[in-house]
Amino acid sequence: xxxxxxxxxxxxxxxxxxxxxxxxxxxxxxxxxxxxxxxxxxxxxxxxxxxxxxxxxxxxxxxxxxxxxxxxxxxxxxxxxxxxxxxxxxxxxxxxxxxxxxxxxxxxxxxxxxxxxxxxxxxxxxxxxxxxxxxxxxxxxxxxxxxxxxxxxxxxxxxxxxxxxxxxxxxxxxxxxxxxxxxxxxxxxxxxxxxxxxxxxxxxxxxxxxxxxxxxxxxxxxxxxxxxxxxxxxxxxxxxxxxxxxxxxxxxxxxxxxxxxxxxxxxxxxxxxxxxxxxxxxxxxxxxxxxxxxxxxxxxxxxxxxxxx
Amino acid sequence: xxxxxxxxxxxxxxxxxxxxxxxxxxxxxxxxxxxxxxxxxxxxxxxxxxxxxxxxxxxxxxxxxxxxxxxx
Ligand SMILES: [Zn+2]
Ligand SMILES: [Zn+2]
Numbered sequence: 001x002x003x004x005x006x007x008x009x010x011x012x013x014x015x016x017x018x019x020x021x022x023x024x025x026x027x028x029x030x031x032x033x034x035x036x037x038x039x040x041x042x043x044x045x046x047x048x049x050x051x052x053x054x055x056x057x058x059x060x061x062x063x064x065x066x067x068x069x070x071x072x073x074x075x076x077x078x079x080x081x082x083x084x085x086x087x088x089x090x091x092x093x094x095x096x097x098x099x100x101x102x103x104x105x106x107x108x109x110x111x112x113x114x115x116x117x118x119x120x121x122x123x124x125x126x127x128x129x130x131x132x133x134x135x136x137x138x139x140x141x142x143x144x145x146x147x148x149x150x151x152x153x154x155x156x157x158x159x160x161x162x163x164x165x166x167x168x169x170x171x172x173x174x175x176x177x178x179x180x181x182x183x184x185x186x187x188x189x190x191x192x193x194x195x196x197x198x199x200x201x202x203x204x205x206x207x208x209x210x211x212x213x214x215x216x217x218x219x220x221x222x223x224x225x226x227x228x229x230x231x232x233x234x235x236x237x238x239x240x241x242x243x244x245x246x247x248x249x250x251x252x253x254x255x256x257x258x259x260x261x262x263x264x265x266x267x268x269x270x271x272x273x274x275x276x277x278x279x280x281x282x283x284x285x286x287x288x289x290x291x292x293x294x295x296x297x298x299x300x301x302x303x304x305x306x307x308x309x
Numbered sequence: 310x311x312x313x314x315x316x317x318x319x320x321x322x323x324x325x326x327x328x329x330x331x332x333x334x335x336x337x338x339x340x341x342x343x344x345x346x347x348x349x350x351x352x353x354x355x356x357x358x359x360x361x362x363x364x365x366x367x368x369x370x371x372x373x374x375x376x377x378x379x380x381x
Contacts, residue, residue: 001353001355010353011350011351011353012351012353013353013354020353023351057371058371166370208369209369209370209371210341210342210344210369213344213367213369214344214351217344217346217351217367218351225367227371231371237370240370241339241342241370244339244341244342244370245339245341247341248339248340248341
């Protein structure tokens with residue numbers, strides 16, 4: 001197969017776009033497309049300061065690289081979760097983020113959960129009893145809290161995450177299976193800022209996961225190949241594999257599912273319900289908005305952990 | 310000799326002279342869920358595999374197996 005732009009041997013074929021590109025043209029195309037989506041979904045402007053949440057994985061590091069190549073003011077945020085599981089998962093992912101930032105002279109903020117809150121994620125999860133042995137719920141809650149806190153404290157205009165189309169479609173598929181309309185109405189490339197909430201954007205939301213892996217490899221970005229050890233057997237991974245089976249037989253199925261959903265949402269097919277727009281007030285401890293009476297879920301978690309310490 | 314496919318710590322052998330797509334299907338790997346690298350270069354599904362080729366497969370889903378059988 002040949003590159004559509006120059007006729008050289010292609011390195012990637014994107015069947016959903018009927019587009020094959022060589023390495024050079026792919027590495028130019030991916031940032032151009034990202035720029036197009038940033039503008040189309042009005043994610044941020046050139047004069048805004050962006051905080052990119054990086055995990056050491058291919059998506060977040062590729063996103064940071066692309067924003068850097070496009071000339072945006074983007075700093076990184078790495079959250080040390082303290083997950084070891086015998087493979088040094090967090091230590092290795094932090095090392096890769098630091099190496100990436102140093103090589104490009106970029107600024108990386110590091111927040112270590114254990115240092116700041118007394119316990120690493122696996123211990124917090126055990127104490128909380130949330131999620132039956134899997135710390136993913138506690139981990140998600142903690143990351144959301146810290147990302148919002150750091151972005152606000154340090155005056156960033158927007159928080160960018162590396163979610164790709166496969167991530168978005170897996171969530172969409174799960175929420176559709178359960179007709180979780182209160183989640184459906186909120187899913188999209190941009191989550192607007194509100195009182196106490198920083199704007200959140202997903203500039204890679206229209207790239208297939210495969211394309212981001214290809215970008216990282218072709219660009220020579222060293223990323224952590226192993227998924228978090230706790231994600232093994234997760235439903236989201238099962239959905240992704242299922243959707244890739246569909247994509248394999250019907251090229252473009254994932255992209256169409258996502259884009260038609262965004263159209264439907266835009267057209268008002270999913271009306272906000274009471275539980276999708278809960279009344280929020282600032283947590284008396286940390287000041288972040290919460291629908292709880294009293295402390296927010298994160299502060300409750302930390303309070304519980306301190307009682308156990 | 311034939312052709313060797315390596316995915317994570319598993320190795321598969323396929324005959325030379327078939328396309329990458331046919332080779333992946335033969336061993337039950339979904340072409341959509343992997344990238345294939347031969348001698349440091351990414352190759353596409355229509356590439357004909359040659360005697361002695363060693364193809365490194367990269368699972369594109371973080372944490373995914375790349376195997377069709379994982380679904381059933
Ligand atoms: Zn080209
Ligand atoms: Zn709080």
